[in-house]
Amino acid sequence: MAGSSSSLPSSREANSYPYPSHVSAPNFVTVKLNDRDTYDVWQMQMMCLLQSHDMLSFISSHALGKEKVGDDDMLWKRSDALVKGWILGSLSQKTLEYFFKPISNKDLTAKDVWDKLQSVYGPSVQDDAAGAHYDDQERIRREESTGKTIDQETEGEKELRNEAEKKEKHTGYLYDATLRQNILLINRILSRNVVTLRDKITINGNTALHVAVGTCNNRKFLVNMLNLATKDDLPSLDMRNSEGSTPLHVAAIVGNTEAARLLLEKNNDLLFEKDNDGRMPVARALSNMYKDTFIYLLDQCLLEMGDKFDDIDGCDLLVNIISSKDYGSAYFLVYNRIDSFLTHIDLVLMAIAQNFPSKLNCWERYSIRCGSREFTFSNYNFESLHKFKFIEALEGKEANYKFAKKLLSFICSTLKNKRLPRSVHHYYNNALLEATRQNAYEVVKIIVYRIPNAIWSxxxxxxxxxxxxxxxxxxxxxxxxxxxxxxxxxxxxxxxxxxxxxxxxxxxxxxxxxxxxxxxxxxxxxxxxxxxxxxxxxxxxxxxxxxxxxxxxxxxxxxxxHKDLVIDGEKWMKETAQSYTITAALITTIVFAAAITVPGGNKQEIGIPVFAKRTAFTISLFTSVTSLLMFLSILTARFSEQDFLFRLPRKLIIGLTTLFISTAAMLVAFGATLFLVFCDNNQDILIPIVALTFLPIVCFAALQFPLIKDLVSSTYFRRNVFGKKSDDPFY
CATH class of the missing domain: 1.25.40 (Serine Threonine Protein Phosphatase 5, Tetratricopeptide repeat)
Incomplete structure (x- = not known):
């Protein structure tokens, strides 16, 4: 019994470092932490578990057990391991693999695990007031449980608390000094040996070097920071934040090419480090559209890759490059490292089929030719239009198209000539079918030309x-x-x-x-x-x-x-015709009344209106009647399948066109009436009347032109898309 009792902690130790190992945590924490949606409930249940067993201190801001010595250190570590086990045991398998598998340093405290999960799943901005309130509550709870106030703490406990507060202050000082790029102040802070460049100073786990790389382009300041980071062989360059990002990842994400260059001068191994998503810095630069940083990192990858750059990483990177339609870089990478991609070349071909760039049309090619010439006008010599952004964009598009063709041709030629572990058909078949589905005929032509048997895919x-x-x-x-x-x-x-x-x-x-x-x-x-x-x-x-x-x-x-489509087409035609029939009928009624009561009166000798020869009065009448008849003929049509091919669209085109003419003629006629009757030939009022007359005409044309354009192009021009488009033989 004596031996058994000696292994138990004393009353004071039990209160300070409880160890309820008999507790079944799943009875308290019934929710597995899997994503942000489950975090609040999971946190509440975990807090209840820890508070009910007097163990909240292990995840609070004063949990600094690593600095304890002697027996206290052993007791603290034992209780901390129990809390950490409860937390890890309440995580889903996906969360465990996603966040903790990439971490090389497994010596984490319960607070480290808690903070990491909070930074990923918790609120994006920490509420300082809430944190202070929580610390006050924790202090009161601790005083009540131990029966001691802060004044009654032991010297060791006071020292630990003071050191924690001191470190928190210096962490804030270091963060502010880094943002202000004050290297002298940073040196002074570090010289006090309270914080180091390896300490995490932001809620998402960034160190001072992460912050410097992400916010500063000043080469001198970055050089000084890197010198401090590598001083006395301290390995600060490989520190990761909560997302698993190294400083080089951060440089790639923000497009800081200068910082990336300096980091690689210090440590080339950073180039192939992966974050929690399995992405290398070069992939991060590409996905964030920083082309200069990406090209630099890609060049370094080609120089340094060796055995570090396996075929899976290479194919993932190449697919990302192709998906971003940077075919120049893709061709450069494939041309230099084709053997690295052969195992998974089917994925590369699929990416090309899905993202193949379009060929320049005649207008775009003509713009490039005109933009590359100098021209003279009125004895003034004008420089070429290369400086215009749209010309540069067109030239880039043309170059991208040429690189895409070269890339695809090179890959197909390599597939044909290389001895591969599987048949060549396996590598191109899905890509060829995808290109067919995407209507990428250039991809189909190149693959069939380079590998003739592909025609049977x-x-x-x-x-x-x-x-x-x-x-x-x-x-x-x-x-x-x-x-x-x-x-x-x-x-x-x-x-x-x-x-x-x-x-x-x-x-x-x-x-x-x-x-x-x-x-x-x-x-x-x-x-x-x-x-x-x-x-x-x-x-x-x-x-x-x-x-x-x-x-x-x-x-x-x-x-x-097509049974349902015929019903929907009939409904669409009738609704469109009905809406325009009302408009045409109104115009016909108004114009008919205006046409027989032409302003200016009649000639007394023969009774003919004075302005009877004004054509606008009659054009609107006859075109509106024509439009009305066309829309009525649509409403009374039989709507068979074949009528939708030409007959019904043609009637709708004629109806819309004549309705537009009648509307324009009506407005012109009324504008002329206003000028003749009310303006007494005052030329100053002519311009406002013309402007107001043409305003509704322009609005009508702008609103109805897309429909007329679609009708005309689909009825009279779409048939021209079929047929022979080139004299080049295909097969």
């Missing part, structure tokens, strides 16, 4: 690239048919495993991402009919009535899958 349903292009309405890839040799005849009769020929696939409803950009259900149905008619003109005549394994002809499939 297919998806899980057995659809090749042409069939897949029809399903996804990718007209640019579909047009490659017209650049094929006699091989294109294969697609005239080809069928999939369900017996669907190419026209059956065109009869399917298009993906929503293709229909949603088109305004109105009627124009969406017109788009579908144009695709159906195009494929119908390509396939063999027998395929038009050919049935699939389900006994359905292409027309039956089209009617079945």
């Amino acid at each position: 297919s998806n899980e349903d057995g659809h090749n690239i042409i069939q897949y292009a029809v399903i996804n309405r990718s007209e640019k890839v579909y047009n490659l048919l017209y650049q094929m040799s006699e091989h294109k005849n294969t697609y005239r009769t080809i069928r999939d495993r369900f017996g669907n020929n190419l026209l059956h696939l065109a009869a399917r409803l298009a993906p929503s991402n293709k229909l949603n950009p088109i305004s109105g259900a009627a124009l969406q149905l017109q788009f579908e009919l144009q695709w159906f008619k195009e494929v119908e003109s390509f396939v063999c005549p027998l395929n038009i009535i050919q049935k699939n394994w389900f006994g359905e002809t292409p027309q039956m499939v089209f009617t079945k899958q």
